[in-house]
Amino acid sequence: MHDLTRCVHHPAVDEEGYASLAVPTHRASTIVYKDAASFAARKYRGFDGYTYGLHGTPTTRTLEAQLTALHGGVRTVLVPSGQAAVTIVMLSVLMPGDKVLIPDHVYPPVRSFCEDYLVPRGIAYGVYDPLIGAGIAELIDDRTKLVWVESPGSGTMEVQDVPAIVQAAKAKGALVGCDNTWATPLIFKPLAHGADFACEALTKYVGGHSDLLLGSVTVSDIGLRQKMKETLRAFGVGVSPDECQLALRGIETMGLRVAHMGKVSEDFARRLTHSPAVEQVLHPALPSCPGHEFWKRDMGRSSGVFSIVLKPVADATLEAALTALKVFAIGASWGGTRSLIAPMAMKGDRTVNPWTPDGTVLRISIGLEDADDLWNDLDALLVALEQKPTAKVA
Numbered sequence: 002m003h004d005l006t007r008c009v010h011h012p013a014v015d016e017e018g019y020a021s022l023a024v025p026t027h028r029a030s031t032i033v034y035k036d037a038a039s040f041a042a043r044k045y046r047g048f049d050g051y052t053y054g055l056h057g058t059p060t061t062r063t064l065e066a067q068l069t070a071l072h073g074g075v076r077t078v079l080v081p082s083g084q085a086a087v088t089i090v091m092l093s094v095l096m097p098g099d100k101v102l103i104p105d106h107v108y109p110p111v112r113s114f115c116e117d118y119l120v121p122r123g124i125a126y127g128v129y130d131p132l133i134g135a136g137i138a139e140l141i142d143d144r145t146k147l148v149w150v151e152s153p154g155s156g157t158m159e160v161q162d163v164p165a166i167v168q169a170a171k172a173k174g175a176l177v178g179c180d181n182t183w184a185t186p187l188i189f190k191p192l193a194h195g196a197d198f199a200c201e202a203l204t205k206y207v208g209g210h211s212d213l214l215l216g217s218v219t220v221s222d223i224g225l226r227q228k229m230k231e232t233l234r235a236f237g238v239g240v241s242p243d244e245c246q247l248a249l250r251g252i253e254t255m256g257l258r259v260a261h262m263g264k265v266s267e268d269f270a271r272r273l274t275h276s277p278a279v280e281q282v283l284h285p286a287l288p289s290c291p292g293h294e295f296w297k298r299d300m301g302r303s304s305g306v307f308s309i310v311l312k313p314v315a316d317a318t319l320e321a322a323l324t325a326l327k328v329f330a331i332g333a334s335w336g337g338t339r340s341l342i343a344p345m346a347m348k349g350d351r352t353v354n355p356w357t358p359d360g361t362v363l364r365i366s367i368g369l370e371d372a373d374d375l376w377n378d379l380d381a382l383l384v385a386l387e388q389k390p391t392a393k394v395a
Contacts, residue, residue: 056234072190077218077220079217089218091147100126131292132161149179163194186199201216281309
């Protein structure tokens with residue numbers, strides 16, 4: 002064997018006695034076969050086998066299996082983001098002439114996908130009051146093939162009556178998908194309540210460190226997994242084993258992180274109800290939050306994200322107060338170790354129930370900093386918003 006050949010043929014090494022707690026990162030584009038017959042028969046390996054790196058390696062399979070176990074499903078499909086998890090479901094089960102129902106508080110890019118992508122291709126969508134519960138039955142017609150839920154809702158945190166919506170949808174032959182990113186399977190398991198799809202933005206609590214983009218869809222029907230895998234194969238969509246390895250590392254501490262963040266978020270939410278600068282606190286654990294009774298019945302504990310509605314202040318005053326933050330960072334996404342604040346514009350995102358408060362909505366994501374440091378930073382922001390400009394002396 003010449004040197005150039007030795008450069009590209011790796012020698013076999015003895016792995017006897019080697020064992021690691023870490024999941025190996027298997028990177029691959031090409032999958033090699035032991036003989037020509039195996040290569041010719043590769044299509045019979047199915048989606049659980051290994052045929053090409055785009056369709057999975059042992060690293061991605063490990064993450065899929067772990068998420069499947071947590072959700073109590075039969076299979077999990079991995080996609081490049083949380084938004085992709087939602088859209089791949091819709092692309093897999095909706096055809097021209099069909100219709101999907103989405104809640105009024107849905108993650109705004111999902112609404113945009115329905116309007117800008119599905120509608121031009123002959124797939125209709127309807128928007129419903131997230132608190133409609135069993136009343137959604139009146140909106141489900143023969144065209145409706147999918148009902149989407151997101152609980153709690155993006156920004157405004159309404160908790161939906163998922164079991165009632167599922168029951169109504171099933172009675173009319175519609176599938177149900179649930180964006181479960183806020184709760185994670187540690188707090189709520191959509192499949193156990195009858196949903197067909199449990200979607201997660203693994204970018205958030207599973208990754209846990211603000212350094213990866215990944216999404217997942219877990220199902221209890223192998224046929225639905227087949228449809229999604231066929232769609233992904235047609236689009237040429239896959240995920241990186243390196244991202245999956247980060248998710249596998251993050252998921253090991255997710256239980257502790259979510260539990261801590263949830264306790265701090267509930268404590269802060271209760272304290273914030275007494276702030277003169279705050280019009281309303283939107284946290285599922287508070288009785289004043291829309292859908293609190295469903296949170297209490299179906300979840301009972303919290304993750305680290307909630308919102309507050311500020312009393313109206315001048316834009317310059319709010320910008321200065323936010324800029325002065327020392328511990329909280331200003332940014333989108335959430336679920337990482339750093340605490341975040343994100344000002345949100347809600348009025349343009351509602352069509353069923355208009356958003357009427359005039360004050361800015363601040364979405365707060367609790368991280369792992371010391372709770373006293375976080376509270377002092379947040380309190381300083383609110384105190385700055387309480388101060389009124391002094392009148393000029395003539």
